[in-house]
Amino acid sequence: MSKLVIVGTVAFDAIETPFGKTDKILGGAATFIGLAASQFNVNAAVVSVVGGDFPQEYLDLLSDRDIDISGVEIIKEGKTFFWSGKYHNDMNTRDTLATELNVLADFNPAVPEAFKDANVVMLGNLHPLVQMSVLEQMKKKPKLVILDTMNFWMDCALEALKAVIKKVDVITINDEEARQLTGEYSLVVAARKIQKMGPQYVVIKKGEHGALLFHDENVFFAPALPLEEVFDPTGAGDTFAGGFAGFLAKTEDYSFENMKNAVIYGSTLASFCVEKFGTERMQTLQDKEIYRRLDQFKQLTQFEIVLENN
Amino acid sequence: MSKLVIVGTVAFDAIETPFGKTDKILGGAATFIGLAASQFNVNAAVVSVVGGDFPQEYLDLLSDRDIDISGVEIIKEGKTFFWSGKYHNDMNTRDTLATELNVLADFNPAVPEAFKDANVVMLGNLHPLVQMSVLEQMKKKPKLVILDTMNFWMDCALEALKAVIKKVDVITINDEEARQLTGEYSLVVAARKIQKMGPQYVVIKKGEHGALLFHDENVFFAPALPLEEVFDPTGAGDTFAGGFAGFLAKTEDYSFENMKNAVIYGSTLASFCVEKFGTERMQTLQDKEIYRRLDQFKQLTQFEIVLENN
Numbered sequence: 001m002s003k004l005v006i007v008g009t010v011a012f013d014a015i016e017t018p019f020g021k022t023d024k025i026l027g028g029a030a031t032f033i034g035l036a037a038s039q040f041n042v043n044a045a046v047v048s049v050v051g052g053d054f055p056q057e058y059l060d061l062l063s064d065r066d067i068d069i070s071g072v073e074i075i076k077e078g079k080t081f082f083w084s085g086k087y088h089n090d091m092n093t094r095d096t097l098a099t100e101l102n103v104l105a106d107f108n109p110a111v112p113e114a115f116k117d118a119n120v121v122m123l124g125n126l127h128p129l130v131q132m133s134v135l136e137q138m139k140k141k142p143k144l145v146i147l148d149t150m151n152f153w154m155d156c157a158l159e160a161l162k163a164v165i166k167k168v169d170v171i172t173i174n175d176e177e178a179r180q181l182t183g184e185y186s187l188v189v190a191a192r193k194i195q196k197m198g199p200q201y202v203v204i205k206k207g208e209h210g211a212l213l214f215h216d217e218n219v220f221f222a223p224a225l226p227l228e229e230v231f232d233p234t235g236a237g238d239t240f241a242g243g244f245a246g247f248l249a250k251t252e253d254y255s256f257e258n259m260k261n262a263v264i265y266g267s268t269l270a271s272f273c274v275e276k277f278g279t280e281r282m283q284t285l286q287d288k289e290i291y292r293r294l295d296q297f298k299q300l301t302q303f304e305i306v307l308e309n310n
Numbered sequence: 311m312s313k314l315v316i317v318g319t320v321a322f323d324a325i326e327t328p329f330g331k332t333d334k335i336l337g338g339a340a341t342f343i344g345l346a347a348s349q350f351n352v353n354a355a356v357v358s359v360v361g362g363d364f365p366q367e368y369l370d371l372l373s374d375r376d377i378d379i380s381g382v383e384i385i386k387e388g389k390t391f392f393w394s395g396k397y398h399n400d401m402n403t404r405d406t407l408a409t410e411l412n413v414l415a416d417f418n419p420a421v422p423e424a425f426k427d428a429n430v431v432m433l434g435n436l437h438p439l440v441q442m443s444v445l446e447q448m449k450k451k452p453k454l455v456i457l458d459t460m461n462f463w464m465d466c467a468l469e470a471l472k473a474v475i476k477k478v479d480v481i482t483i484n485d486e487e488a489r490q491l492t493g494e495y496s497l498v499v500a501a502r503k504i505q506k507m508g509p510q511y512v513v514i515k516k517g518e519h520g521a522l523l524f525h526d527e528n529v530f531f532a533p534a535l536p537l538e539e540v541f542d543p544t545g546a547g548d549t550f551a552g553g554f555a556g557f558l559a560k561t562e563d564y565s566f567e568n569m570k571n572a573v574i575y576g577s578t579l580a581s582f583c584v585e586k587f588g589t590e591r592m593q594t595l596q597d598k599e600i601y602r603r604l605d606q607f608k609q610l611t612q613f614e615i616v617l618e619n620n
Contacts, residue, residue, distance in 0.1 A: 209519040260613045303570045
């Protein structure tokens with residue numbers, strides 16, 4: 001079975017949206033990525049760190065889905081990373097109310113021995129030096145390395161970020177971040193510049209406006225499924241990345257054509273994630289629900305124009 | 311040959327974008343709609359009004375494309391409608407610098423006798439009373455009536471607008487306008503409310519983020535083609551509508567399935583429109599360029615997931 005290493009935060013989130021608010025609930029990039037990837041029949045391991053305050057039931061939730069958590073370090077005397085945010089009425093913008101790094105401040109990732117030959121490595125949003133450390137621990141060059149990052153690292157660790165970008169095959173990044181990284185407004189031009197920085201494949205996430213996949217001169221676009229209601233966008237980007245990585249790890253086909261399917265799977269899983277607070281919806285998600293929604297994606301995007309004259 | 315009636319402005323535009331600015335050039339909703347629809351083999355007529363200052367060469371430009379302009383009234387002592395605008399750096403927002411209604415203020419549309427039995431009527435953005443007057447002149451109930459409108463009429467002529475919305479089969483409207491018209495943020499919910507107001511089909515235009523087509527419980531989405539550079543967005547929405555209406559008039563198939571294709575054709579034509587100032591690009595557009603770009607649309611959106619379990 002194909003092996004997938006996921007590095008990222010496992011954390012507490014407290015979320016406020018126009019629909020309600022939560023206390024501290026399960027969150028973190030690696031959590032969402034792991035839950036999404038666990039929908040595929042892959043051998044996934046999460047590499048992360050939590051404090052002594054982190055409930056065993058949350059860890060069980062991952063290991064119950066056959067996610068290896070031997071790489072999740074527990075620092076008994078420490079506190080788990082905590083993020084708190086409040087979404088505006090449009091659900092597209094948010095204010096960060098609190099960021100407490102806690103045990104994340106000194107995070108030294110340790111990839112479990114059995115996963116140092118993984119085919120696919122998913123570097124969730126973290127300090128680029130931490131991401132690089134995971135890559136350096138791999139004993140065999142992975143078939144595919146996927147990097148997620150954010151504007152924060154462009155502001156405060158740009159050189160380290162550029163160094164890790166150089167090493168990866170795929171980068172997932174949102175539209176504003178792609179613009180910031182390249183100084184280009186056009187996403188087509190920005191994606192081309194990013195490809196020159198290292199990754200052959202560039203995924204630009206546009207939130208409710210879908211996602212673009214670029215490779216050489218090829219472009220593929222997947223819309224977000226139009227939903228009646230977005231309840232909580234937290235984790236949607238990570239769920240997208242987890243679906244993308246999980247599908248590719250499962251199929252072991254890293255071609256552009258198959259990445260199109262991975263983008264569709266990622267978008268499909270993300271469309272569930274936003275239906276409830278935090279990881280709630282992902283915890284109950286069934287295969288048949290996924291298949292039904294993939295079919296909706298086909299209905300949404302597929303057409304039958306016969307070109308009269310090529 | 312299928313007949314198509316187009317009502318809308320034929321006008322002067324003066325445009326400023328980050329790439330340059332124009333003097334008074336050819337513009338107007340009916341102009342863009344007509345040029346787009348003329349790509350299809352349909353018998354189209356434009357119903358509009360211009361002043362004595364309107365150059366014959368602009369009128370020739372329409373009639374050279376076999377567009378009937380007998381319904382374009384020329385008021386010799388009057389001046390042509392003039393709009394001037396300046397786009398911001400993001401090309402998505404603009405300031406209106408001048409709007410001179412001139413002959414449009416007293417526009418009394420007259421549908422040419424030979425077009426009063428047209429299959430398709432395209433009501434371009436105009437005062438809803440003018441749009442209604444065109445509908446009332448039709449001797450035979452058209453197979454399809456398409457309405458385009460904007461927030462301005464919601465602000466100042468809402469009851470008249472609602473009356474014409476009630477009479478049409480398709481409405482094309484942008485996302486913010488759909489929200490304003492219904493008071494709903496979710497476009498899915500907004501589209502459902504608009505369907506209850508009359509039109510069975512609702513097209514929500516999201517500019518660079520594509521367009522959604524709603525009908526009953528069905529949704530179809532067409533992205534905008536990712537372009538390296540948007541030079542001038544003026545007329546893109548009208549070009550979309552013209553391609554949509556022209557394709558449906560040509561094929562005489564007004565089903566949801568065929569409307570998907572119409573949305574793709576509309577998006578394709580709009581992707582050319584924005585490449586140069588005003589109507590410039592549409593004037594030189596060749597069939598083979600359209601076919602090539604339709605193929606790009608297929609590459610951009612079509613995927614091959616085989617569902618294992620329906």
